[in-house]
Amino acid sequence: MSTRSERSRTFLIIVGIGVGILSSLIVLPFLSWILIAVVLAYVLRPIDDRLSKRLGPGLSAGLSILGGLFLVVLPILVILGVAANQARQLAVDFDLDDVSQIDAVIAEWLGVQVDTATVHDAFSGAVKTGARGLIGNLFSIIGGLPELFLGFTVLFFVLFYLLKDGESAVEWLRRVLPIEPDVREELFEETGLLLYNSLVGTAVVAGAQAVLLGVVFVVLGLGNVVFWIVTTFIAAMIPLLGASIVWIPASIYLLVVGRPLSAIALFVFGALVISTVDNLLRPMVMRRGTQLSPVLTIIGIFGGIALFGFVGLFIGPIVLGITKLLIELLVREYPESTPVEGR
Structure with a gap:
């Protein structure tokens, strides 16, 4: 390899590393959304493959995303929302009488006395902490609606082009x-x-x-x-x-x-x-x-x-x-x- 070729290769490597670092910084804020898009693209790929044979890659990708939204994303969001509400209700309705019964059984089995108030505080504290965390995540999502909008925009476009041009991307990666x-x-x-x-x-x-x-x-x-x-x-x-x-x-x-x-x-x-x-x-x-x-x-x-x-x-x-x-x-x-x- 000539000296000029070595300099050119070294230059390309240095520039590539610098651009790669900048690219990583650009992508990093939306990494979770991109990963969600990759997961959804993998799940929706069989549907898109069948539709693309009749409708073409662009229209089939759009219909696959629409179907995935109603069949996968919305049901998951509804289930998680109901689960969060039930977690909140579980924390509110946590019954001291049930803990007292558990306390009595533990005392009988182990032959020791257990402080009911301490047991209740431990159980209810754990339940309420978990419920608060789940509910807090929902409130943080609501509070970050602008970021949520940007994230969904990135998710949609990445998902669309993964379905539309996914095979081309894989072939490019192979090369x-x-x-x-x-x-x-x-x-x-x-x-x-x-x-x-x-x-x-x-x-x-x-x-x-x-x-x-x-x-x-x-x-x-x-x-x-x-x-x-x-x-x-x-x-x-x-x-x-x-x-x-x-x-x-x-x-x-x-x-x-x-x-x-x-x-x-x-x-x-x-x-x-x-x-x-x-x-x-x-x-x-x-x-x-x-x-x-x-x-x-x-x-x-x-x-x-x-x-x-x-x-x-x-x-x-x-x-x-x-x-x-x-x-x-x-x-x-x-x-x-x-x-x-x-x-």
Whole structure:
């Protein structure tokens, strides 16, 4: 390589780094909205593919977004709104008598005396804090309507062009990635499987468990069902524990408040039906590909929620999964660039 070519390459690298930093600063305020658009584009892609064969890419993308708005976005917003209202009601209606019964049962089981007021303060404080946080998020959204408008504008345009020109963007990415074709195709394939398992497979399993538990709660006469369905959906995505985080404490609650038959029915249903649904449905909807360990999944879920909000529930595990995939490809394909054990 000539000296002039080296200078030109160095210049392009320096300018590219500078422009890349500026581009990151421009995109960063809307990163959550862009990620939501990516998630929605993946979910709406099958519908758009069918419509585009008859209507063309532009019109099919618009109709897909309109359908997604009424079939996906609005129902989720309504459910979250009802759940927030029920969380507020749960905090208001938290009953001291129920806590007193729990206190008496704990004292009888453990043979110790427990301060009812302390237990009540702990329970009600936790419930009210969670409810306030959920309601506070809604008020913060209302208070930030201008930012909300800008965010939805970015979301709409990114989603529209991902549906309309998504294939072209993928082909462009294939051309510019400086890696061998076989490694590149494996990367794309495994990333696609990871997206499917995180966005479709996990959501289907968690949704089925949440709906089943919600039906049982209605049959048993328990209140705030929508709130518990949303809670169960989130809990069901957590490995190992899953929906049991909800139905086991609920069974204990029914037992200590004097409803042993309901407690037994809920526990048996949770252990036999909900757990079985998880074990049967998960292999059916999940596809083989890059798998995350439970530890990485939990970190991805909670870290994603902390960083991106509700959409981080799905984005967090995907990011960690892609990181794990890249490390595995690097170690396997380029062993000479990785540290050798014992050196």
